Structure formats: structure tokens, C-alpha cells
Amino acid sequence: DTGVSQNPRHKITKRGQNVTFRCDPISEHNRLYWYRQTLGQGPEFLTYFQNEAQLEKSRLLSDRFSAERPKGSFSTLEIQRTEQGDSAMYLCASSSPPLYEQYFGPGTRLTVT
């Protein structure tokens, strides 16, 4: 069991550029979540996938954010026209019922200059 992986681990970009992050969940997990964590805070929910279907989106997820999970395996999170306020750690987690616990990846730290 290899756990949840995320790439890249760090991303520095200039304001206005687009960025894309990838998450590979634990292979048998059909549920996938994205969270955002800013400095000194706990993670905040962004969006949820069950298999390939995106079933829930937070109002934190503005129109500049889009997430996909083609074929119900890995997921990508894209931010268009990045802003300095997008600087944060982006965490991916996966789970499999009947267990409630979510297993997190190492995160992608985004810095927008």
C-alpha cells in the first residue's frame, strides 16, 4: 500500500499564471477530497469526488478553480489566473467506505509571487 501521493510538492508561480496539481489516491479508494490549508489554520474542504463524479464543491472553489478525476483514478486541481491569495498548501485525501477516516497525501505548497 503506497499511500496518497501528490505532485509537485512545491510550486512557485507568478500572479496570473495557471497551475495544475495532481493527486494519486490509495488504489482501492473510490472517494477523493481536496482541501486547502493556509498558514496557522486547519485544512478547509474544497471538493469531493466519488469515482469520477464530482459530487460536492465548496463555495471556496471560485470559477478560477477546476478539478477533475477522469476514470475515477488520479485527480487534478487547476487554478487559472493565480492570485496571491491562492498561496496555500493544497491537500488531497482519499477514503473507502465503510471506514470514515480520510488518508492524506503530503500536499502541494503553492506560492504565488
Next chain:
Amino acid sequence: AQKITQTQPGMFVQEKEAVTLDCTYDTSDQSYGLFWYKQPSSGEMIFLIYQGSYDEQNATEGRYSLNFQKARKSANLVISASQLGDSAMYFCAMREMFSGGYNKLIFGAGTRLAVHP
């Protein structure tokens, strides 16, 4: 709305001693669950322990135990025999269920634990 409160921004403990990290929660749901996660400086959130609202026994996982007091709406984490590797941020979280039966996690602001030799 559900809410998690962690009132201790930072805690210090001597190696090999026990430490309690506080967590209170607010919910109107009858069925809910509470989690503790550890976040080392590397950034990964590590699942420690889970307590369901209908579980009669307090959850335990090795050196971790959850002191669940339903009437007080508290779910404190107890770490016994602290080790230097326990130094990290600790987050309390609650699952909030959507209508489709799936859930998301609501996190508190965290407590930074420092274990001294």
C-alpha cells in the same frame, strides 16, 4: 453549522510524560464522528484515532486515547509516554455529512505540541 474549537495554540511536555490536547465541538446532529490528525513539519496529515458518537467505549490506538465526553461536547486527545517524535501540530476534526451519505471533515485551528528531552 458544525464547529471545532482547539483553545491551546501550543503545549509543552517532558519526554515520557502524558499530555492532553483539548478539543470541543458543536453540532446539532445525533450521529457524528470525531478525529485526531497529526501534522509534522513535512506537512502530511497523519490519521491517529476516530470516535463515533454512538461508540460507548473511548477509542484507543496504541499510545493515543480519546477522552470522549458527549455531554460536555469534548473529545480530548491523550498521548501517553510522549516521545520526541510526537512534536508536531495536532488537529481535531469532525465529519459533516452531505445528503448523499458521504462526508467532509471540519478541522479546528490546531495545537502545536513540543516534546522536550
